[in-house]
Amino acid sequence: MSDDPYKVLGVAKDATEAEIKKAYRKLAKSLHPDLNPGDKAKAAEFQAVSAAYDIIGDADKRKRFDAGEIDASGQERPQRQYYREYADTDPQGRYASGAGYGDFDDLSDVFSDLFGARAQARTGRAQGFAARGTDVRYHLEVDFMDAVRGAKRAVPLPDGSAIDLTIPAGVRDGQTLRLRGKGQPGFGDGPAGDAYVSITVRPHKVFTRDGNDIEIEVPITFDEAVLGAKIEVPTLTGKVAMSVPKGASSGQRLRLKGRGVKPAKGAAGDQYVRLKIVTPTKPNADMEAIARQWRDKVDEDPRAKLWRDV
Structure with a gap:
C-alpha cells in the first residue's frame, strides 16, 4: 500500500x-x-x-x-x-570560526x-x-x-x-x-x-435522534383519536403514560419533557411522540355503518387547508 x-x-x-x-x-x-x-x-x-x-x-x-x-x-x-x-x-x-576548531x-x-x-x-x-x-x-x-x-x-x-x-x-x-x-x-x-x-x-428500529431530542412514532386507534385516551409509550428509560387529546390527528407531535438523551454533561433533551392513526385492515359491518354515519353527519373537509395553501 x-x-x-x-x-x-x-x-x-x-x-x-x-x-x-x-x-x-x-x-x-x-x-x-x-x-x-x-x-x-x-x-x-x-x-x-x-x-x-x-x-x-x-x-x-x-x-x-x-x-x-x-x-x-x-x-x-x-x-x-x-x-x-x-x-x-x-x-x-550559529557561525563559528574553523581556525583551531x-x-x-x-x-x-x-x-x-x-x-x-x-x-x-x-x-x-x-x-x-x-x-x-x-x-x-x-x-x-x-x-x-x-x-x-x-x-x-x-x-x-x-x-x-x-x-x-x-x-x-x-x-x-x-x-x-x-x-x-x-x-x-x-x-x-x-x-x-x-x-x-x-x-x-x-x-434504532424505533427511536430516532436529533441532537439530544428523541422522536418516536406511536400508532393510535380511531376511537382514541376522536375521544382521547391514556396510553403507554416507550421511552429510553421505560414505559411512560401519556394523554392523547380529543380530536388528535395523524402526524401530531406531543412532547415528553426531559425524556430525551441525558448526556454526560448538560441537560437532557425531550422526547417527541408523533401520532399515527391506524384503522383495522379488515373493518367489520358495524364499523362500516359507523363510518357511513360519520360521513353523513360531519361536514368538515380535512383537505381544506391543503387547497388553500396550494
Missing part, C-alpha cells in the same frame, strides 16, 4: 474535509478487524487507513504534510528538524563527540533528545442504546490486543473519543501518542 495518505484513502489532493472523512469511514467499515477476524492483510490495511486519516484528516497536520514539513507517519522531516534546531540556537553561536584541544575530540552524539541520538539516549509518539486512529460501531446510556467496550487492535474504552452517555454518531497516551510509544523520554476512536452509532 502506498505511503501517500491521499492515495491510501483514494482521494484527490484537493479533496474537502467531508470527502476525506467519507472515504475514511467507508474503508474503515470494510477493513475493520471485527468484520475480518484473523485476516492480517486487512488488519494492516486498516492500520494504514487509520494512519493516513490521522494525517490528512487533521487540518493542521494536513497543512504541514502538504508543505513537506512532516512525512506520512507524522514525523518531522530531517531537514526541517535540523532547520528548527538551527533557528532556535543563539544567533551568535574553537575550544577543542584535539581534533579527535571533535569526531568523538560528533559520532558519539549520533549514536546516542539513534537510540534515543542523547541528553535532551525526545520525540512524541505517533497518534493512531481506530473505528468502533456501537448500539444506539449504548451510545445513549454509555457503556464500556474494547477496541480490537490488529495485533490481537485491545484498548479499553469508556463510551460516555450521549455520545453522537461521528464523534471522536481521545485516549491519551494510547498511541505509538515515544522516542527517548518522549511521551506516547494518543489514540483517537471514531464512533459510528447503529440506528
